[in-house]
């Protein structure tokens with residue numbers, strides 16, 4: 001049998017210090033996982049169980065060690081950055097216990113959950129899905145993966161985003177409401193997880209808009225940084 005169209009390319013992440021690559025299956029994202037960010041979005045961080053949404057894998061934008069051009073998407077006047085640590089799974093499963101969850105992680109990367117905030121606000125107001133807000137083309141910039149064998153499981157240390165050299169988001173990985181292990185465990189009760197799945201683990205407070213001509217630099221302790229020029 002032959003494919004009747006050209007095969008869509010498989011999205012794959014580069015791996016630091018290696019010519020190997022990590023093929024991506026699904027991209028899960030957790031919402032409001034740092035208390036100060038939950039409050040800035042008008043939610044109560046003390047009462048909410050975790051909730052998740054997805055980005056299409058082909059909405060990722062692979063960012064290497066050099067700054068890349070990041071296209072400003074159409075149909076928004078309020079395009080927001082959200083810096084997030086991303087966990088990449090080497091093993092899947094269902095109903096994974098919290099104390100075994102980190103054994104399923106291959107490595108970690110810096111990601112951005114770019115968001116058309118005006119479309120998200122409208123979706124919230126009208127009780128509609130978030131896809132147009134969260135799944136824009138290129139809305140998931142992500143750096144190279146760093147294997148657990150090199151970086152362990154980052155659980156504390158600064159996570160920051162600057163625009164044109166000015167720090168706009170700053171937090172600490174230790175301030176996650178739901179740890180990476182708890183997110184994996186919870187998510188595996190909702191979906192069967194598989195190797196290749198990514199989890200964007202939430203953003204600290206300070207989210208805000210970015211404009212064409214501005215440079216975003218996202219950094220996480222132990223995971224380096226990525227730079228994007230909005231065009």
Ligand code: MN
Pocket residue numbers: 029030031032082084113200202203
């Ligand atoms: Mn987010």
